[in-house]
Amino acid sequence: MWKTILRRILIMIPEVIILSILVFLLAKAMPGDPFTGSINPKSDPAQIKHLMKINGLYDPWYQQYWNWVVHLFHGNLGNSYQYQEPVTRLIGGRAQNTLWLALFTMILTYALALPMGVFAGRHEGKIPDTVIRVYTYVTYCIPFFVILVIGIWIFGYVLGWFPTTGSISSEASGWLHTLGSRFYHVLLPAILGALFGTVNIVQYLRSEVIDAKRSDYVRTARAKGVPSKDIYRHHIFRNSLLPIAAFAGYSITGLLNGSIFTETVFSYPGMGLLFVNSISYRDYTVITALVLIYGILNLLGTLLSDIILSVVDPRIRIE
């Protein structure tokens, strides 16, 4: 098992290096330079040239890349031109919001998907199973951003049950009130994300339960006279749970990619909205940092899932 994990991590290293080179080159290819934002009609062209020279912008790209990487390891991602503050601090504040939303969505998704998966597997081929199948099919097909827009329209504007912008109410004061306000702001996006993000878990769990139903240990349990309810709760569910836990890593990846849409629709100040805003302001340092962070988080998500799977399922370890 350790060998698999080690090999998996070793493969990761070149991937991160290629990603960083790619991100760096893309940032270089973008129009403008880091001083575009600070230029005004009074700036002296010679001085700008001098600034670019001392900042190493005339060096060959590999030299610039190396400097960038060295800065990166010192935790220095540069300054944001739009917000005039260090990128690390800017993203740090936004990351908290995004992770809070992602975590909450994930908890709700599992809370919804686990009972549904077991239920569908238990009543395989009967009406509840069909209903759940139709539900997962519909939620899988519809593009998520359409659901978000319709959701915010119905529940945010027409019914007025939920806030439509921000991550926290400006009137919120005090520790408990702030937490409550935060919770209230992520509730609608999290519910929508959970309702429309169950398909993988439900389908996987359903087939696991159907397989387990016919296995020997379940037959033994039945022969011993264990009540059906307990078989599902203690025997089948526990055995199917760990592979399902492995989906958590993949869910993180999916949620991060979805966060751009969720945060735009709900004007929720997280990393996704920061990215969209930075693109319109051509705030390159922020863009580069965000693409890199999302890439690495994606990688860690899949790594986590692969490790859990290799721990749980010995078949994967044999290579």
Next chain:
Amino acid sequence: MAANFNEHSDISAADLTRLSQEAKAEATPSSARIIWDEFKADKPAMVALVIVVGFILFVMIGSLFINTPKMMETNIMNYFSQPGQNGLFLGADSAGRSVAQQLIVGSRNSIGIALGLTLISSTFGICWGLISGYFNGYIDWGMQRVYDFMMMLPMTMMIIVLVTIIKNYNAVTLTLIFSIFYWEGTSRLIRSRTLAESEKDYVAASKTSGTGNFKIIFREIMPNISSLIIVDTTLSIAENIGVETGLSYLGFGLPLQTPSLGTMIANANDPNNITQYWWTWLPAALEIIILCLSISYIGQVIRRAADASQRQGATD
């Protein structure tokens, strides 16, 4: 030759026709026939098919009669006209442009991009999966590392960054940018099936008799997994409609003067629009939902047709 044959055999011409008819009746029906039977047996599927085909035809033909630059002109007289007012079937948006006309042209653009994207990315994904699955070993290992790397990239972000780098992009460049990132799902699916298929006897036999690798891949393995390919491609179309409209919704898809279903839904970003002027965005949103559901449903029906144990249509 034929006359000669008739003289020396006991079988009459009538027998021959009867025999060939019997053979035809007993033969396995063609895949097109099976799929068609499946549609006939499933009424909702028929409805979905009629909706999709009819709608695509309507949009393609209808958009020919619409002058896009003229349609995108601002007409202050029609500022947020309500549906039915001023002879505008679905009303007008903040610039007084007809929503119904934009919907038709926008649908054509969105569906066109989705089809183009599916064509390019599926072709690439299928080839990648077939080659990777067939050449087990170093080639497969290398190709899988490329796959892993692509999976790690934050796709939406990369597309947005590329769109900002490329100046003067249009529908074609946009489709190509999307295609770079959307072949992985297909390739993984095809690879796993090809791995299983390569183990089979007919492949071994073909190898032994000296058939070239690429001939085995594209003339022998590919036809054998064709049902999977058809199903996956159909489902990809529905998914790809979401890809383009989503990016256009964010403002990084088609340019502003080219209407798309996504840019129309982006009208909902304005709090006034979303509540008061619902007709500027809701029709586009509903259209995407109906279209995606119908196309996926058609995909499901074809999947059922491909799997003999699930068929509902007349089998024998």
